[in-house]
Amino acid sequence: MKRIALVIISMTIGWATYGQEVIKSKVYGRLVDKTDGPMLIGATVQLFNIKDSTKSRYAVTDVEGIFLIKDVESAFYKMNIKSLGYKPYSRTVRISIEEMNFGNIFMEQDEKVLEGIEVQGAVVAMEVKGDTVQYNADAYKVNPDASTADLVKKMPGIVIDENGVSANGETVEQVLLDGKRFFGQDPLLSLNTIPAEVVQKVEVFDQKSERSQFTGYDDGNTTKTMNVVTKEGKRNGQFGKAYAGYGTDDRYKIGANVNSFKDDQRLTVIGMTNNINQQNFSGEDLAGISGGGGGFRRGNNSLMTGTQSGITQTNSLGLNFTDEWGTKAKFEGSYFFNQTNNSRDETTNREIYNGDSIQYYDEIKNADTDNLNHRLDARITYDINDDNKLTIRPRISYQNNESLTFTDGATVNGAGTEINRTENNYRSSNEAFNIDNYISYMHKFDKIGRTWSLELETNYKETDRENYYEDIAQDSITQYLTDETDYTIESTLGYTEPIGNTAQLSATYELSYRERNSDKNTYNINPDSGAKNFNTQLSNHFVSGYTQHKTEVSLSNRSMGTFYRFGLAYQYAELANKQIQPETGNFVNRFNSILPFAMGRIELGSEADVFIRYRTSTSTPSINQLQNVIDNSNPLFISTGNPELDQSYSHSLMIRFNKPNPDKNRSIANFTRVETTQNYITNETTYAPQDSVYAGGIIVQQGAQVSKPINMNGYWNVNNNTTHSILIEKLKSNFNTSLGFNYRRLPGRTNEQTNISSTYSGNIKFALASNFSENFDFNIYYDVSSNLVNNSIESIANTNYTTQTTGAKLNWIFGGGFVFRNDIYYQKYNGIEDSFDSEYVLWNMSVARKFLKNDVGELELSVFDLLGQNQSFSQSVNPAYVEEVRTEVLQQYFMMTFTYQLRRFSGAK
Structure with a gap:
């Protein structure tokens, strides 16, 4: 086996170094406006090999107008x-020498375009530049008040829905503004903040890691990124809007969005x-303090309006600031604050499958929750010189959550006889503080491709919970006090070495340590005297330490439109768990893992490409899964931890095909991901046949469930999504279709029997977006998804349900300043049962009138929920039960709103 491996490596290195005699050149220059000298951003520079078109190269100019093309073979080229x-x-x-500098290349303005003369087909809607798809904003018509979110919805392959922003089936994780971070990693907030009129281009690509960008070695760690490039004349000035509205039932809204740009210094409030x-904040602003019992439910907190669960009052403030200090230092930072109060009434209907019998659980819940969050993050880069770079990325967040919940729930059997009941009040106070810091230092040697890098990341998180559970029927009060700390330090040392002209070798060593400490103390409180008694059975102090050593070696090669990388990593890990109370105990597991990985990209012609990535990884259980303490905050659904859990080992395969066709304004893309996990962490659930005593003397009512995490093999998850976008010439509209499929195989255990739950999901989406007028803008969409669930032993739990969604949005400007807006959303759900x-x-619906100079003022009369039908319901399915949750939502109201648009630019053409 070793001989075979040596032969393969020798052949690979030999092939990679073949042809070292050929001169490889570095070609670069800067594009400048001939008239007034600004740099041209996002322009395409192509070197077309006159004799061999397969050796043609291209590049896109950066924010300073500079293009750089490496590894250009000696020959005659046509520069376009x-x-x-x-x-x-x-x-x-x-091209005949190793380094060719073309200096400043002066570009002449096209007066026809600048004067606004419309020439059919003059604006290229979409361009492909390597692994970047670029959309030209002027090719898509939106109303004058549109945001960038409204703009990108019209672009082929880009979707914005309740799940966030996606491009060709992949989730967009961050939005950049002219190549710089904008409000951290909150894409929807970023796109809704930027007005469409300042956008010149939108680029979608996989941004490489800090190390990959500096060293040129692709380590496979990428972030799906959308870069919004602003127009040259919109980069200096102030713009934004302010609004205030008041309506029936004392409904109100007040807000502002102000941007001040001056060259590289930019401030957004x-x-x-x-x-x-x-x-206008994301789910991460509510993360970190969830848990602790009481039926806490997390939802999607993206930019949604009206359809969210309950009634929410919001106060929020956000700042984003970027600047360049001299020629070497850059600063990017943002601060966000939000405060919410949410009140909701919730009804839950659950069907519980216990062997061949069914139990029904019905619950009514009233909750009032206050949440407070501060989030601060920054990124500082310092280019010491051409060969050395320092990056610092700190992040701090603070969260506080106070809630009071009343729950009334009961379980009945198939005959309608009540088995158990709970009626309780639950009050919680949660506080979390998190600080994270990333530092990297990277160095390039004189030899191109030879680099070393050192990365260090630390994280400290502290969470305090104080919860009170009052059992009304039993006339008892229980206090839960939980203190948790989570500390991580991780360091990575990397080295790259060029092999020939096209290959590169990389070696990394990673050392990390994580310690999690959870101290849970429970007290029984006398309702009359207030005296406290320590509850040993429900208390636990647990410490988990995880040490990891990881060594990785890989080889990459890039040549003739083909890129590949493969390698192997060895990981040694030790999971040391220590229980301090109520009984002492130590649990130590050691893991030796071989982690192979491979990736490759093949260009199919000038536009299409296929990207394939295979990787393996390990995952450790959470502190809540490890801690052997009983949580009976809901006595009908009791849970506990398992200190003997092992880490899981996963295989992941991703295949992505992308074929844009700019000439015909169409694109097709396919995204496939396959994952399987050994030692997958799932749940073992047991239902009490009668009132019984659980370990530690905890009383379990008849029909109540007790669950704990266990390791099982056999987890699979398969996703496939195909998107197709075309321009319908007759309608002058863009038509997007999406076809998705998902298969999930989830192992579990119920009443000591293994159950395999297989879920098959299919989804079809259609969307038609107008693109013929700024004054008449519409979007029509239809989405249908179907789900089929099969269980190996709980056949009675097999289900089939379908969701259909149809919607239409219209913005119509007419009559010299009148605006009509219409937004209709229809959803139909067919569940397991007719109920x-x-x-x-x-x-x-709304009507508005624009006024003041340049129509910067607007007065709008709107109605929310014209028909009075607004609802909120959801369904979840797992091997043990299915449930439907209905929640109180915002009801009909009318509102009058005044909006003022701020537009003050300097240097606009």
Whole structure:
């Protein structure tokens, strides 16, 4: 086996070094406006090999107008340069030396484009530049008040829905503004903050890691990124909007969004206060303090309005600031604050499958929750010189959550006889503090491709919980006090070495340590005297330490439109768990893991490409899963931990095919992911046949369930998504289709029997977006998804349900400043039982009048939920039960709103 491996490595290195005699050149220069000298960003520079077109190369200019093309073979080339708003540039050049600097190349403006003369087909809607898809904003028509979110919805392959922002089936994780971070990693907030009128181009690509960007070695760690490039004339000035509205039932909204740009220094301020469920923060602002019992449920907290659960009052403030200090230092930072109060009434209907019998659990819940969050993050880069770079990325967050919940629930059998009941009040106070810091130092040697890097990341998180559970029926009060700390330190040392002209070798060593400490103390409180008694059975102090050593070696090669990388990592890990109370105990597990990985990208012609990535990884159980303490905050659903859990080992395969066709304004893409996990952490659930005593003397009512995490093999998850986008010439509209499929195989145990739950899901989406007028803008969409669930032993739990969603949005400007807006959303749900079926129409409508100079003022009369049908319901399915949850939502109201648009630019053309 070793001989075979040596032969393969020798052949690979030999092939990679073949042809070292050929001169490889580095070609670079800068594109400058001939008239007034600004740099051209996002322009395409192509070197077309006259004798062999397969050796053609291209690049895109950066934010400073610079293009750089490496590894160009000696030959005669046709240099073609294209930039929106400028005349094409073309010349024949000879590449014959190792480094060719073309200096400043002056581009001449295309007066026809600049004067606004519309020429059919003059604006290229979409371009492909390597692994970047670029959309030209001028090719997509939106109303004058549109945001960038409204703009990108019209672009082929880009979808914005309740799940966030996606491009060709992949989730967009961050949005950049002219190549710089904008409000951290909150894509929807970023896109809704930027007005569409300042956008020149939108680029979608996989941003490489800090190390990959500096060393040139692709380590496979990427972030799906959308970069918004602003227009040259919109980069200096102030713009934004402010609004205030008041309506029936004392509904109100006040907010502002102000941007101040001056070259590289940019400041954005956003703020809002309202009681109509508008929120402009993401789920990460509520993360970190969930848990602790009491039926806490997390939902999607993206920019949604009205359809969120309960009634929410929001106060929020956000700041984003970027600047360049001299020629070497760059700063990017953001601060966000939000405060919410949510009140909700919730009804839960659950069907519980216990062997061949069914139990029914019905619950009514009233909850009031206050949440407070501060989040601060920054990124500082210092280019010491051309060969050395320092990056610092700190992040701090603080969260406080106070809630009071009343729950009344009961379980009955198939004959309708009540088995158990709970009636309780639950009060919780949770506080969390988190600080994270990333530091990297990277160095390039004189030899191109030889680098070393050192990365260090630390994280400290502290969570305090104080919860009170009052059992009304038993006339008892229980206090839960939990203190948790989580500390991680991780360091990575990397080295890269070039092999020939196209290959590169990489070696890394990673050392990390994580310690989690959870101290849970429970007290029984006398309702009359207030005296406290320590409850040993429900208390536990647990410490978990995880040490990891990881060594990795890999080889990459890039040549002739093909890139591949493969390697192997060895990981040694030790999971040391220590229980301090109520009984002492030590549990130590050691893991030796071989982690192979491979990735490759093949260009199929000038536009299409296929990307394949295979990787393996391990995952450790959480502190809550490890801690052997009983949580009976809901006595009908008791849970406990398992200190003997092992780490899981996963295989992941991803295949992505992308074929944009700019000439025909269409694109097709396919995204497939397959995952399987050994030692997957799932649940073992047991139902009490009668009132019984659980370990530690805890009384379990008849029909109540007790669950704990266990390791099982056999987990699979398969996803496939195909998107197709075309321009319908007759309608002058863009038509997007999406076809998705998901298969999930989830192992578990119920009443000491192994159950395999297999879920098959299919999804079809259609969307039609107008693209013929700024004054008449519409979007029509239809989405249907179907789910089939099969269980190996709980056949009675097999289910089939379908969700259909249809919607239409219209913005119509007419009559010299009048605006009509219409937004209709219809959802129909067919559940497992007829009682689970539901459908409703949410219809919002408004009329407005623009006034003041340049129509910067607007007065709008709107109605929310015109038909009074707004609902909120959801369904979840697992091997043990299915449930439907219905929640109180915002009801019909009318509102009058005044909006003022701020537009003050300098240097606009």
